[in-house]
Amino acid sequence: MNIGDRVRLLHGNEEGVITKISSGGRVEVEIEDGFRIPALKSEVVVISAVEGQYFGQVEAKESTGIISTATHTGPDEKSVYLCYIPLNDKDHSVYLSNQDERDYLVMASELYGDNRQTIFSEILASKTAKKIAEKSIQNFEEWPPLLLQFFPIHKKIEKSQHSFERKIKFKASAFFKSKGNAPVLNKAGYVFRISESAKEIDIRQLNEELNEKHKVSQPQFQKPPKEIDLHIEKLTKDYEFMSNSEMLMLQMETFDKNLNYAIASGMDEITFIHGIGNGVLRKEIHKYLSQLENIKYFQDTQKSRFGYGATLVRIS
Incomplete structure (x- = not known):
């Protein structure tokens, strides 16, 4: 059993x-x-x-909408078939078999909710079959839905044939009743005619969906004030519990973020108030600015009798 x-x-x-x-x-x-x-x-x-x-x-058409060649089609019928050919008592090779006179560009994808994985994307020539996957009958319940898309190839000027697709999720009662002889392959297996009841692909809608996916969303940056105060007490209330390295890291992160926002929003200049203190923060800021190519220049500003407490940055 x-x-x-x-x-x-x-x-x-x-x-x-x-x-x-x-x-x-x-x-x-x-x-x-x-x-x-x-x-x-x-x-x-x-x-x-x-x-x-x-x-x-009498085997009837199942709710999957897929028709078995074993009971509903002849081996010479011009169509495209999905065939599961046994390798052993558990594993099956999955083939697409093209009995039609026309070549197709075929894309096969497994669906996982809103995600998908393309497992096959090639030309399927007339009167040929191509293997697209291997499946284990033991994992039948775990097989993801399969989306097959067919784009007819017109090698000469002729009436356009519509592209079509089939989304397939098997029920066991339909799958295991579909034994037949696979066209082209001429091997016994589970065989389905997939061009039956196929849904026509709206190429315009497909292009819109593809373009929408490839649109690069432009990030919106908030234009920062012309002066950014980097004194630690202005950045956090918990500075008393921070080490010197933690305070410097927070100050540099704030400096870097606002400098990037200034560049992205098209500002000509921005001033960073770092105070005088021991000069560590000023030194780090100047070291960072000296490595950037899109800075015209930077200079000390806001001189007091104790020294310079800010740096003006001119953006190119």
């Missing part, structure tokens, strides 16, 4: 597909309407293929 086996519950009339096998002999069965029923292995029995053929079961 494996994931994907079609089973019947012994103590009821429900039939479905095993989607999960847990320790302790328990399984989870998805019945036709999408509900999932927990059961013991001893309470379910696998429905054989012979039984299905004898009673003439």
Whole structure:
């Protein structure tokens, strides 16, 4: 008994597909309407293929909107297919198979909420198949939704064919009923015609969305005052609990932030009041300014009888 086996519950009339096998002999069965029923292995029995053929079961179109080639299409039908070809009893190779006469530029992405990961982006030529991923049936429940986008390639002047896309999230009851022969590959697997019920892509809207994503938002900077007082008591009330290095770091951060705002907002000049003191802050400011290329010059200003207590910065 494996994931994907079609089973019947012994103590009821429900039939479905095993989607999960847990320790302790328990399984989870998805019945036709999408509900999932927990059961013991001893309470379910696998429905054989012979039984299905004898009673003439007809496989209908599932709520996924994806149609199985096993029951609804012929191998020579011109279309594009999504095929899961088994590598072993657990792992499957995922292929896109193009039975159409036209080449397509294809993009395949896995969706994670508002995020996505592009797993394939290539030209899929007519009558060819390309592998896009590998998936484990054991992790069927964790497969993310798959978005497939197809852009027809017009090699000559002709009537435009619309681009289309399919967003796919499988239900177990639909997936495991879709056994068939993969076109082009000519291998048995789970096969889906994805051009059926495809949604047309609005190229104009797509371009707008792409342009919107690539727009660089211009940061808004608040124009600082012409004079910035860097005395520590003006910057914080907790300076009494700070070390000298912590106070200097805060003063330099304030200086750097306001200088950048002044440059970004187009100011011609700005003055930083650092006081006289032991001259450490003034020295650090001048050292920093000497390394910048977009400064015309800087000079001491606000002279008192004790020395210069500020630095004027002219911005180029």
